[in-house]
Amino acid sequence: MKRTVAAALLLVCMSATAEAATLRPIDQDGLNVRSGPGTEYDIVGGLGYDQEAVILGREGDWYRIMLSSGQEGWVAGWFSRVLLEDEVRYAIVDTDILNVRREPALDAPVISRIYQDQYVRLLEMIPEWWRIQLADGTEGWVFAQYVRQATAPPAPGTAPDPGTAPDPGTTPGPSVPVYTEAPAAPPGTVPDIAFAPPRAPTARPGTVAHVTAETGIYAGPNSEARRMDTVRPGDPLQLLDASGGWVRVASPQGRWGWVPGSQVAITDGELRIALGESGWSIERPAPRPAGTPAPTDGDAEVREGGATVYLIPAVSARVVAELEAGEPLTVLEHDSGWVKVRMESGQVGWTRASFLRAVVAEEEQAPDAAPASRGFKVAMSQSAPGVSRLELAAPGATFGQPVLQDGRLLIPFATGVAGERSVPVGNLGVASAAIGPEGLRIDLVGEPRVTVESHLEGSLLISLRPVLSGIRQETVADKGVVRFSLSGATRPEARAEDGQIIVEIPGAVLGTDAVPAGLHVVQHATGVRVVVPSNQPYALKASSDGYYLVTYPPGLAGKVIMLDPGHGGDDGGAVSRSVGVVEKAVNLQVALRLRALLAERGAIVYMTRATDQRVAPETFLNAVDGEPRDQLDLQYRTMLANALGVDLFLSLHHNSGETLSQGTEVYYTSATLNGGRSRELAHLLQQELVGALGTRNRGVFDDTFFVTRNTLAPSALVELAFINNPAEGPRTVDPAFQEAAARAIVWALEQFYAAR
Secondary structure (H helix, E strand, O other), X not given: OHHHHHHXXXXXXXXXXXHHOEEEEOOOOOEEEEOOOOOOOOEEEEEOOOOOEEEEXXXXXXXXXXXXOOOEEEEEHHHEEEEOOOOOOEEEEOOOEEEEXXXXXXXXXXXXXXXXXXXXXXXXXXXXXXXXXXXXXXXXXXXXXHEEEEOOOOOOOOXXXXXXXXXXXXXXXXXXXXXXXXOOOOOOOOOOOOOOOXXXXXXXXXXXXXXXXXXXXXXXXXXXXXXXXXXXXXXXXXXXEEEOOEEEEEOOOOOEEEEEHHHEEEEXXXXXXXXXXXXXXXXEOOOOOOOOOOOOOEEEEXXXXXXXXXXXXXXXXXXXXXXXXXXXXXXXXXXXXXXXXXXXXXXXXXXXXXXXXXXXXXXXXXXXXOHHHHOEEEXXXXXXXXXXXXXXEOOOOOOOOOEEEOOEEEEEOOOOOOOOEEEEEEEOOEEEEEEEOOEXXXXXXXXXXXXXXXXXXXXXEXXXXXXXXXXXXXXXXXXXXXXXXXXXXXXXXXXXXXXXXXXXXXXXXXXXXXXXXXXXXXXXXXEEEEEEEOOOOXXXXXXXXXXXXXXXXXXXXXXEEEEEEOOEOOEOOOEXXXXXXXXXXXXXXXXXXXXXXXXXXXXXXXXXXXXXXOOOOHXXXXXXXXXOHHHHHHHHXXXXXXXXXXXXXXXXXXXXXXXXXXXXXXXXXXXXXXXXXXXXXHHHHHHHHHHHHOOOEXXXXXXXXXXXXXXXXXXXXXXXXXXXXXXXXXXXXXXXXXXXXHHHHHHHHHHHOOXX
C-alpha cells in the first residue's frame, strides 16, 4: 500500500528528538487510539480531526501519543500529520533540483525550487509530503522522498561539513553542477554484437503495382517513419516486399520505401493482388468470352483496385473522382488507352481503359467453360483476434482436402494458371502465398490448427487458430518463469489484477492437459486465459517456441536495462544555434549519468552508444545503396535490445519546436508484446520527470516510434525538454539538470519494479 510505505518512510526519517512534536489526524473521521501498536489491539479512545496529541515515541508504523486528557495510546502513522511549527526543525535537500509546490500534490503549481544540500525549516510531515519554509518566509510542500531531517545548519562563516549548506534557506543557483562531467561508461557497456548487413531487395519480375491514391513513400512500414517520396495515382511502382498490410516498393525515381497496401493495385499477369492491413487476396478474373466488347463503349465496371477519373486524359489533370471496384460506368469514347466515361452521378471524365472491364450478361457466358477458365479468388481476413479466415471461391471447381505439412498449407484445385506465381504477404501469420497450376500454397508462421468450416463445390472456407501445446513453470536464478509453447500467429497480452497476472492468448486453442500446479488455465471462445498468482513486477518475452512470462523480485538489482541515447555521429538530432545545444550531446550526458546511478543499484546496464557515434557500424549503414541511414540506425538499436533479451528499453531524447514550446513528454507503443507495461512505465517516467525538473507536463502519448514499436521489452521514449526554448535550452546543458533528470528516471524505474 503506497500510503503505508510513505508513512514508514516518514517514521524512519524522524529523529529521536522529534518525539515532542504534536500529531493530528489526516482524515475527517479522526483516528482510533489503541492500546498497542497494531490493529489487533483494543480501541481505548479516539482523536478528533480538530484535536492534537503529543508524540511520545514510535514503533514501526505506529506513534505512541498522549491525549490532552493525559491518556496514552497508539495511532496509525499512515493516517497522521506531524506538526513541527512550534519547534525549530530543519530538513536538507537530498536531490539536485526539487520543486516546492503550493499543495501536497504533483499537479499543484510550482512556487519555488530548492537545490542539493540546501537547508529549509521543516513545519509538517504527512505521508509522501513535507511542508517547509524557505529563508524568505515562503511556505510550500516538497516530496518527502527527496529530503531528510537534519541538525541545525553550520553558523555563518564556518566551513560546512560534507552534506550541509551555508545557511538555512540559502538558495544556491542552479548553475552549480553536481558533476562537471558525466561518468564514463566502463568497457562492455555497448554490447559487442555483430549483425549481418541488409541485402538489396529485388524486384519481382512480371509484378506491376500502380498507385490508386496519392501517398507518401516512407522509410518504414509506418506513417510515422520519415517520408522519402510522394507518388500519385497511376504512377508505376516496383513491388519488393510486404509486411503488415504495407508494401515495399521502388518509386519511379528509384527510391525505396513503404506505402500502404490499400493504396496500390498489384497485378501479376492475369492475377489481381490486394495486400491490406485487414487482409489480403489473390484473384484471377474469369476471362472475357469471345465477342465481348472492349470497354470502349456501352456499359462497363471498375476492375479490382479501383480507378481514378480525370478531367482530361492525363494523370497530371485535376482528379474528378476516385472509384471503387465494381462501380458501374458508361463508356462514351476512347483515345489512346484512355476512355471517356459517365458515372452514376452524371459526372463525365477520363480514366485508363485498363482500369475497366465490360459488363457481360450472364447468358452470354460460355455455358461449357471449364472450371479453370471461370476464374477464382483467394482471400484471407481476421475473423477475431488471433483467428484467420481463409476463403476460396472458384465457380464449378472442386477443392481437394487441405494439407498442413512443415508450416505449409496446400490446397489442391485447378487454377488455370501457367507456372507458379509467388506473392509476399507478411500479414495474418502468412509469410507468402503462391498460386500454381495445381492449387494454392501458403507459407505459415508455425503450424496453427486448420479447420475446414465449409467445403462445397466451388467454395471452401477454412479457419486457422494458434495452438497452445504446452505450459511449463520454472525458476531461473531469482525469477519466476512460465513458458508457453505456441504455434501460430498470435501475441499474448498480460495484465496485473488483484494479486494475479492474467495472460490472454487471443484466438488460441488449448492443446495440452498438463497444467503446472498453482496455475489456472481456461479455454474460452476467444482464446486461452492463464492466471498466475503473483504480485511481482513482470514482463512477456519471446522464445524460439512461443513466449514466456517473467516475474521479477522487486528492485533494480539484476534487471537488464538498455539505455538508448538518441542520435549520434553525423546525426546530431535537434540543434539550437541560439542556445548552443546539440541534442545528441545532451542525450548522451543524461544517459551516462543514468547508467552510473542504475549500476549503483545493481542493475545490469547496456547502452546503444557511449560515445559520439552512430549506433550501427558503417558496414551496416552502407551495405545497400539507397537504404535510409537513419532507418537502419534505428533498426540496429532495436536489434541490439532484442538480441540481448533486455528487461527494459529506454530511449532518451530532447525536443525542439516553436521558440516558446516547452515541457516534458513521454511516448510508448501499446500495440506491442508489452504494451500495457510500457504504458505504466511511460506514466511513471512522466510523473517523476515533471516533478523533479519543474517542466511543463505535456503528457504521455501512445505512438508508433520505430524503437518503441519494434522492441520486445517494455519500452518508452522520453523527450526531456526543449533545447531551443530560451529558458529550457540552457538548463539542458547544466549538469545539475542532467543529474536531476537521471535521478527522476531511477525513481520511476524503482516504482516500475516494485511489488504491487
